[in-house]
Amino acid sequence: MTSFSDLGLPTPVVHELKRQGITEPFPIQAEAIPDALRGRDVLGRGPTGSGKTFTFGLPMLTRLANSGASKPGRPRGLVLVPTRELAAQVKERLDAPAQALGLRVLEVVGGVNIKRNISALARPVDLLVATPGRAQDLINQKILSFDDVEITALDEADQMADMGFLPQVRKLMDLTPTNGQRLLFSATLDGDVTRLVNRYLHDAVTHSTAPVGASVDTMSHHRLLVGDRDNRSEVAAEIAARAGRTIMFMRTKHGVDRQVKKFRRVGINAVGLHGDKGQNTRANALAGFSDGSIPVLVATDIAARGIDINDVSLVVHIDPPAEHKAYLHRAGRTARAGEKGTVVTLVTDEQVAEVRTLFKKAGVTADEIRVTPTSPELATITGARPPSGQPLTNPGAKQQQSGGGNRGGARGVPPKRRRSARPSGDPAARGNGQGRGKVSPSAERSAPRKPRPESGSDGTPRRRRRR
DSSP states (O other), X not given: OOOTGGGTOOHHHHHHHHHTTOOSOOHHHHHHHHHHHTTOOEEEEOOTXXXXXXXXXXXXXXXXXXXXXXXBTBOSXXXXXXXXHHHHHHHHHHHHHHXXXXXXXXXXXXXXXXXHHHHHTTSBOSEEEEOHHHHHHHHHTTSXXXXXXXXXXXXXXXXXXXXXXXXXXXXHHTTSOTTSEEEEEESOOOHHHHHHHHHHOSSOEEEEOOOGGGOTTTEEEEEEEEESHHHHHHHHXXXXXXXXXXXXXXXXXXXXXXXXXXXXXXXOOEEEEXXXXXHHHHHHHHHHHHHTSXXXXXXXXXXXXXXXXXXXXXXXXXXXXXXXXXXXXXXXXXXXXXXXXXXXEEEEGGGHHHHHHHHHHHTOOXXXXXXOTTOHXXXXXXXXXXXXXXXXXXXXXXXXXXXXXXXXXTTSOOOOXXXXXXXXXXXTOOOOOOOSSOOOHHHHHHSOOOOOOSBOTTSOBOOOOOO
């Protein structure tokens, strides 16, 4: 059995991985890391969650540790990623191995005050993880230079193409030395990505894992025919009230916000993620979802791309995606690292033909069944159960998820049921507890509001806050 030390990684890195409980490399790591350590250009194909971050990151750190010292604003290693969330995750994964080798990893992304980036780049940085737009901003201000870059990695290259970043990526790649090592990783290889490969990779060795659509051993796909949109909304709420992490997709930002409000009104602890959210809001949403305190993440396609969170057992397309590649990217949020996962698409009657065509293009075989909110099959496939019906008032608050059902809660308090909930004698009623930290609507109504002061504590008129 191959170990990380067998791949040629230095002892401090191997010890750090072992400390994290990581002892055996994934297949793509076992195949590609030795080639990357030898300085070869590497083309890696595989879905998010197949171990790509360590596949390019550990060889980069190892080679940088043996090649000299870095200067302020002049990194020797560069990782370009499509989203802020992915940048944060890459940095988090590589921080500890880098520190074990005495190296520094820095993340620069949009949505953060650029002065913070400028200050951080005043010290030497060995490996820079960046989104294309912010990297270009810093270069334009002459704060950042790629003249010393020895190794460049492009992560989720197909997603960067889909998001329209390739012109920026090519401009940035042209600023790196032509004799540098290049590593490119992508879930799919189509025309735009192939052009990147042909232009920047030289005599590259290719390593591949099974694409998302081929993950039949660990991922099950289901089309749930829900009739009209009202029924779809009720089915979505039953699914969202389940136990465990769930990612649910909408096509629009407005749809995400609307769906989160609907969920929270019936007691489902959900948080939204889309491009209009501020960086702190997005970071807090992902942190809560990652640690399990917020079990439901509702997201748009672009916002969720590159999210690398384990133990997501269910992905739900409330809105079916517009095209088949988006389906594969969405589905790739579950069944990661060899774990099992379920992918469910909610289909209204008017969408049936369109969605069947989409599955055919994606090369995905799915079970198809008609369901209602009370269908036993819905619970069997997704773990659905009735929501508690108790509204949550603080969006994104880290509260325990709960379902309704006819059993008492963990503290022996029967859950409050919504009007449309099943009778307690219905055998289809599911769920085993009431969450904590919820605010009672009656308590909210009875709590007196504090009068707003008309002046400061010293008697001077209160200043109007500037917007």
